[in-house]
Amino acid sequence: MDRLILLLLTFVFVNGEKYSPQIYNYLFKNTSYNKVIIPTINDNDTLALKITFLPRGISQFNEVNGQLSIAMGLDVRWIDGFLKWNPLKYGNVSHLVVPEDHVWTPIITLANPIDRIPVFPEDSFPVRLYAKGQVIWIKGGTVSVTCQPYVKFYPFDEHTCYAIFLTIDRIGNELRMDTGIRSAIYEKHGEWDIHSMKAYSSYFDVYSSCVFEIVVRRRSEFSILNTCVPIICLGILNACVFLIPPESGERVSFAMTVLLSFAVFMTIFSATLPKNSDPVPILCYILMIMMIESGIILILVIVGLRIFFKKENEQMPKFVSRIRRLSGLRSRIFRRDREPLTNGRIPNDEIPNQEQSPLTWERFRQHFDTACFCVSFGVYILLVVVYAMMVKMS
Structure with a gap:
């Protein structure tokens, strides 16, 4: 065979x-x-x-x-x-x-x-x-x-x-x-x-x-770790500048460092993308808005330091007094809607009395820092949510 x-x-x-x-x-x-x-x-x-x-x-x-x-x-x-x-x-x-x-x-x-x-x-x-x-x-x-x-x-x-x-x-x-x-x-x-x-x-x-x-x-894992995570960290640090005590003297340098970090990161990020890309990446717009926000925060930090070094005997600007009166009026209207009245009037002990709680420069600076922190952090969260929704819709 x-x-x-x-x-x-x-x-x-x-x-x-x-x-x-x-x-x-x-x-x-x-x-x-x-x-x-x-x-x-x-x-x-x-x-x-x-x-x-x-x-x-x-x-x-x-x-x-x-x-x-x-x-x-x-x-x-x-x-x-x-x-x-x-x-x-x-x-x-x-x-x-x-x-x-x-x-x-x-x-x-x-x-x-x-x-x-x-x-x-x-x-x-x-x-x-x-x-x-x-x-x-x-x-x-x-x-x-x-x-x-x-x-x-x-x-x-x-x-x-x-x-x-x-x-x-x-x-x-x-x-x-x-x-x-x-x-x-x-x-x-x-x-x-x-x-x-x-x-x-x-x-x-x-x-x-x-x-x-x-x-x-x-494969987005590498780009997320090298692009998105640094942007998130810089955005959080950008808002946290208002939590630094003004007595430390580090606010301006901290805000300037974050602004320069955004500028350097923007340059590195642009080098990895085509110059004639149409349309422009959404992340470029997000990063540009964050860098502009960082510049505005630096200006607000300088304004906050000027308020901090104001003397208590200096007169408060008129627009600040007007804002305080408007906020006091809003508080009165809010309480009038929420609480019962006595003979149709608000009790005397609940009427805002500016003489009992005068607005000082220190209190104004504290309110200013709180408002700036809330607004800047809110804008940052809004940008992140908008970007995530646009990517998900794609």
Whole structure:
């Protein structure tokens, strides 16, 4: 039995090797095959070219420059009417492998390349021929295309990129391109994940084309730790400047340090984003508003220190007295609505008496710091909530 199996295998391989040169001579030497002419029997026929994408993963995505590099293979198939033979005459040999420069092959190019228009121009791949005229040509390498980034919701952004393939030597009525995609094992990228992929046929001017569409999503964990967390810390520190006792003399330096930190962080953050991004990331607006708020807080800190060093015998400004009278009137109206009256009047012991509780500069400074802290912290919380809602709605 072992000898029989060995004999059969020897017969198959020896006969395949024996008849391959004969098939090659029949196809290329004994005929007038021309690899320059498109392989259609009739001049008016349209050649159907099937391109199947074999993606492997993202090699590089530079959102600042708008460049995407994808490691992928192309399974290209067509029917060559001039490359057929009868397998029964050649030892049942049904296929033949030849170099790509021996047969007609389409000139596959990119419509949106970064540098080179041809696809894998420096690499040569063998072509597999079958007895019924089917030609299979598998190419592989890195495809680099331009991609318009969409960083509106950075660092929770997604980008849709396209790789448009066409044949510039043949127009649509001469060569029709059909496409598909075959699932493969994707190589993971450190910063980006492949969210979705699809392929479809289209037309690019007068050329038939196939489009490979890929949606990449940023892995936001690293950006959150290096971008969002520092912004949150700076925002909290920005409001806490009003909790520092003015006697320490550190308020102005603290507020100035936070303002400069926002400016430096804004510069670093802008360097990681494309200069011509449309639309501008929401986080840029949030960071700009926080930096403006930090500048306003620095001014309020200076005003608060001037109030702190006021002498008690100095006269209170008129607008402060008016605010106090308005607040006292509001308090009276509020109590009138909430508590029962005695003979239609408010009890004398509950009527705000400015002479019993005079407003001093120290008390005014305390109220000023409290109001500034509440407003600045409230604005910060509002900005964070607005950004979170906009990102969630996306």
